Amino acid sequence: MSATSRxxxxxxxxxxxxxxxxxxxxxxxxxxxxxxxxxxxVVASSADAIAAARPDEGPEGIAAHxxxxxxxxxxxxxxxxxxxxxxxxxxLILRLDxxxxxxxRDETGASVRRRGSGHRRDRLATAGPQTRRAVVExxxxxxxxxxxxxxxxxxxxxxxxxxxxxxxxxxxCAGVVAxxxxxxxxxxxxxGAVLLASGGFAAAWSTSSAAQGALGxxxxxxxxxxxxxxxxxxxxxxxxxxxxxxxxxAISDALRTAGARVWAPKDPTDVRRGRDVPSKERRDLLGDIxxxxxxxxxxxxxxxxxxxxxxxxxxxxxxxxxxxxxPCAYIDLVHLGGALLPEARAEVTRIASITGIDLLAQxxxxxxxxxxxxxxxxxxxxxxxxxxxxxxxxxxxxxxxxGLYAAGGAACAYxxxxxxxxxxxxxxLRGGEIAAASIALRCAREAATEAEAEAEAEAEAEAEAEAExxxxxxxxxxxxxxxxxxxxxLLLARRGDDAARPLxxxxxxALDTLVGLSVDPPELGQLESxxxxxxxxxxxxxxxxxxxxxxxxxxxxxxxxxxxxxLARAVTASARARQGDNNDGPSCxxxxxxxxxxxxxxxxxxxxxxxx
Amino acid sequence: MxxxxxxxxxxxxxxxxxxxxxxxxxxxxxxxxxxPEATLHQLLAAIARNPTPRGGIRVVAPAWDxxxxxxxxxxxxxxxxxxxxxxxxxxxxxxEKRRGAxxxxxxxxxxxxxxxxxxxxxxxxxxxxxxxPQPPIVPPRAKTTLTPHNEGGTDAKxxxxxxxxxxxxxxxxxxxxxxxxxxxxxxxxxxxxGDGGFVGAEAIVKNRRAHxxxxxxxxxxxxxxxxxxxxxxxxxxxHAQNCIEVCPADVPIALALSDAARVATSRFLLGxxxx
Numbered sequence: 001m002s003a004t005s006r007x008x009x010x011x012x013x014x015x016x017x018x019x020x021x022x023x024x025x026x027x028x029x030x031x032x033x034x035x036x037x038x039x040x041x042v043v044a045s046s047a048d049a050i051a052a053a054r055p056d057e058g059p060e061g062i063a064a065h066x067x068x069x070x071x072x073x074x075x076x077x078x079x080x081x082x083x084x085x086x087x088x089x090x091x092l093i094l095r096l097d098x099x100x101x102x103x104x105r106d107e108t109g110a111s112v113r114r115r116g117s118g119h120r121r122d123r124l125a126t127a128g129p130q131t132r133r134a135v136v137e138x139x140x141x142x143x144x145x146x147x148x149x150x151x152x153x154x155x156x157x158x159x160x161x162x163x164x165x166x167x168x169x170x171x172x173c174a175g176v177v178a179x180x181x182x183x184x185x186x187x188x189x190x191x192g193a194v195l196l197a198s199g200g201f202a203a204a205w206s207t208s209s210a211a212q213g214a215l216g217x218x219x220x221x222x223x224x225x226x227x228x229x230x231x232x233x234x235x236x237x238x239x240x241x242x243x244x245x246x247x248x249x250a251i252s253d254a255l256r257t258a259g260a261r262v263w264a265p266k267d268p269t270d271v272r273r274g275r276d277v278p279s280k281e282r283r284d285l286l287g288d289i290x291x292x293x294x295x296x297x298x299x300x301x302x303x304x305x306x307x308x309x310x311x312x313x314x315x316x317x318x319x320x321x322x323x324x325x326x327p328c329a330y331i332d333l334v335h336l337g338g339a340l341l342p343e344a345r346a347e348v349t350r351i352a353s354i355t356g357i358d359l360l361a362q363x364x365x366x367x368x369x370x371x372x373x374x375x376x377x378x379x380x381x382x383x384x385x386x387x388x389x390x391x392x393x394x395x396x397x398x399x400x401x402x403g404l405y406a407a408g409g410a411a412c413a414y415x416x417x418x419x420x421x422x423x424x425x426x427x428x429l430r431g432g433e434i435a436a437a438s439i440a441l442r443c444a445r446e447a448a449t450e451a452e453a454e455a456e457a458e459a460e461a462e463a464e465a466e467a468e469x470x471x472x473x474x475x476x477x478x479x480x481x482x483x484x485x486x487x488x489x490l491l492l493a494r495r496g497d498d499a500a501r502p503l504x505x506x507x508x509x510a511l512d513t514l515v516g517l518s519v520d521p522p523e524l525g526q527l528e529s530x531x532x533x534x535x536x537x538x539x540x541x542x543x544x545x546x547x548x549x550x551x552x553x554x555x556x557x558x559x560x561x562x563x564x565x566x567l568a569r570a571v572t573a574s575a576r577a578r579q580g581d582n583n584d585g586p587s588c589x590x591x592x593x594x595x596x597x598x599x600x601x602x603x604x605x606x607x608x609x610x611x612x
Numbered sequence: 613m614x615x616x617x618x619x620x621x622x623x624x625x626x627x628x629x630x631x632x633x634x635x636x637x638x639x640x641x642x643x644x645x646x647x648p649e650a651t652l653h654q655l656l657a658a659i660a661r662n663p664t665p666r667g668g669i670r671v672v673a674p675a676w677d678x679x680x681x682x683x684x685x686x687x688x689x690x691x692x693x694x695x696x697x698x699x700x701x702x703x704x705x706x707x708e709k710r711r712g713a714x715x716x717x718x719x720x721x722x723x724x725x726x727x728x729x730x731x732x733x734x735x736x737x738x739x740x741x742x743x744x745p746q747p748p749i750v751p752p753r754a755k756t757t758l759t760p761h762n763e764g765g766t767d768a769k770x771x772x773x774x775x776x777x778x779x780x781x782x783x784x785x786x787x788x789x790x791x792x793x794x795x796x797x798x799x800x801x802x803x804x805x806g807d808g809g810f811v812g813a814e815a816i817v818k819n820r821r822a823h824x825x826x827x828x829x830x831x832x833x834x835x836x837x838x839x840x841x842x843x844x845x846x847x848x849x850x851h852a853q854n855c856i857e858v859c860p861a862d863v864p865i866a867l868a869l870s871d872a873a874r875v876a877t878s879r880f881l882l883g884x885x886x887x
Contacts (some may be wrong), residue, residue, distance in 0.1 A: 036685075036687065130790055137789070212681050465650075499661075501661055502661070545673065551725050554673075593840075
């Protein structure tokens with residue numbers, strides 16, 4: 001059977017599940033390749049609500065949502081895409097509700113929305129800290145049911161890692177090469193289209209609050225295959241993340257909405273415990289900007305204010321044990337006296353169970369953290385006649401490689417700058433669905449062309465050309481498979497003085513200075529060469545330190561380090577290109593592609609009358 | 613660097629290891645300079661940085677699973693001091709030492725893949741096979757236009773028509789939904805065995821959660837209730853209550869088990885009366 005009706009979806013999180021379900025419903029076969037089963041992809045803190053205008057608000061509510069979400073400097077296409085995304089949000093809430101996601105309701109059964117920082121209306125629907133889990137479970141079940149209908153075929157490849165994106169000699173995406181992390185076998189998978197729903201790479205930063213696995217291996221593979229990245233230096237910051245643990249634990253926006261205070265002792269040498277500092281000796285760090293905005297400022301703005309205070313103005317909490325001022329502040333809920341909404345209470349319970357800290361009894365130390373990457377694979381959208389987003393188009397969510405699509409955290413699509421609470425789930429779910437619709441259109445067109453070619457088979461040359469194209473796809477896949485097997489063999493045999501863990505720590509610390517999460521000011525030139533050195537060591541002297549023939553953990557870890565250090569190089573190059581920018585903002589899109597081993601940077605101005 | 617203001621004794625950690633699924637287990641003991649307030653994940657990470665067992669030469673680092681590091685993915689469940697815990701959310705000083713050492717083993721009920729990594733997929737199949745059904749999918753897929761433009765025109769039922777949910781039922785559903793499928797309850801249960809036996813708390817929780825869902829049809833509710841009485845069902849629960857004690861996600865397992873027992877008993881009595 002021809003591969004045109006088969007789609008590889010990389011990643012089984014919210015984006016991948018939503019996309020796979022849509023693809024199956026549209027009659028395409030899906031290979032869902034993921035590092036872990038869907039339920040293991042869940043990180044509670046990553047998204048605990050979905051933002052959408054309430055149905056009773058009508059179009060005006062959507063306009064208001066857009067006004068809150070829009071950032072200056074966006075181009076016409078981005079605006080149209082964001083508008084369409086927000087317009088489809090109320091419907092998404094209804095559908096999630098119908099799938100059994102227990103989104104908040106009151107006693108009468110009516111849907112309840114809460115306020116979130118940066119939102120000027122109540123529009124967050126939530127199922128508490130477990131919202132993302134509930135969404136993943138509901139979609140996973142729905143996907144199984146969709147597959148049972150028998151219209152199309154779903155194959156789940158769980159515990160597989162994509163190591164290469166294959167492009168044939170016509171520059172079309174032909175499929176992927178993936179490795180089973182249990183048996184360590186490497187196979188090529190042919191596909192008419194590939195969707196990267198593999199998330200971002202926020203775990204590259206040391207000060208990250210993301211899951212360990214968020215390293216962008218598939219994104220790096222796409223970059224190597226010739227795809228273009230956009231704005232990879234843009235990150236979403238969680239303003240409040242508990243420090244002093246294996247990673248920074250991001251705290252839900254629900255606590256800030258509930259009235260949490262963020263403060264630091266006025267005296268930077270104060271050695272008292274947080275709860276013993278009297279209130280007049282506390283410096284409120286977010287109160288002023290919130291009052292000025294007449295509401296809670298968006299998380300990104302809060303994070304920037306905190307970073308200015310902690311890393312520039314010398315505010316912090318004195319660590320008596322080590323005799324240094326730690327760049328962190330306190331989050332404080334003690335004054336609320338335990339009067340909390342159920343959601344906020346659930347978040348307090350969650351934090352207590354993972355860290356042992358009872359936020360209602362004592363203030364806890366926090367600092368901003370890198371929560372997610374906002375840049376990623378550059379994807380395109382098509383505008384309709386009226387300047388709105390085209391209703392359906394095979395261009396939506398397409399990358400620079402024909403047949404390769406990206407959505408969710410892997411793509412730079414709707415939010416290349418500050419993102420509001422609840423927008424992340426919306427972006428990933430709708431992004432996945434829209435990308436799936438585009439892929440279905442592409443596959444249908446390809447199938448039609450193929451059928452046409454077959455019908456005209458008497459024209460011998462045509463048939464030959466067709467056979468040739470099919471052949472070129474297979475040749476490319478086989479070559480990529482052989483190359484990947486050889487690379488893996490070489491990697492296993494590699495010996496050197498470096499190990500993946502310490503190198504990753506070095507890389508993470510270097511990246512921290514770049515986003516301002518460090519007292520050291522970024523010196524981009526130096527940083528660029530530091531990161532290039534780390535990347536070179538990762539791919540030359542980093543020893544897997546593991547020779548196991550099954551369930552090998554060392555070699556994949558080195559491979560991920562190689563991938564993430566390539567992305568880190570792209571991040572620095574991107575930041576450097578933006579540095580010379582006068583308006584230093586989102587109005588300029590920084591694009592990056594790889595030629596040989598060199599990153600080629602180009603800039604594109606986002607303007608109001610942009611048209612493609 | 614390892615010497616802090618207050619010198620701490622190194623932590624002794626004994627890890628059960630296997631290179632392959634079928635290998636016999638062996639143990640290795642490591643001495644680690646780390647604060648007892650660190651988590652087991654940090655302990656394993658410290659071992660991985662210098663995997664040299666006491667009095668031996670450097671070995672391949674023990675393999676364990678870790679991803680979210682915040683107790684929500686459920687991937688890092690291991691046995692520490694004989695008790696099933698999440699490595700990322702358990703501090704070293706919370707673990708009961710055995711002969712002065714922190715003992716780390718893989719979960720017992722699942723086949724071992726390597727070292728501390730087990731195969732959870734096998735458990736998923738077992739739950740299917742023991743005829744406690746997966747939560748049913750109730751609503752036929754709402755027909756919606758999946759275009760970026762569907763501002764008003766949607767076929768999905770508006771909220772008002774969705775079945776009303778009492779906030780209690782919603783709370784139950786959310787609380788039962790907190791299950792992270794880590795497998796701790798199965799590991800702790802004396803009645804859950806590889807060869808049949810009780811399906812375990814996780815399956816019962818799933819069952820009751822689906823039952824509490826207002827979208828579940830009466831027919832499906834009946835099927836869920838009936839499944840509880842099948843072989844492997846609630847009657848095989850030995851009331852050891854270990855599951856309740858070990859659950860790292862604080863799922864109200866007691867609620868699910870007692871509800872299941874109540875349902876099974878009333879079904880049994882009804883059947884008996886009808887004879």
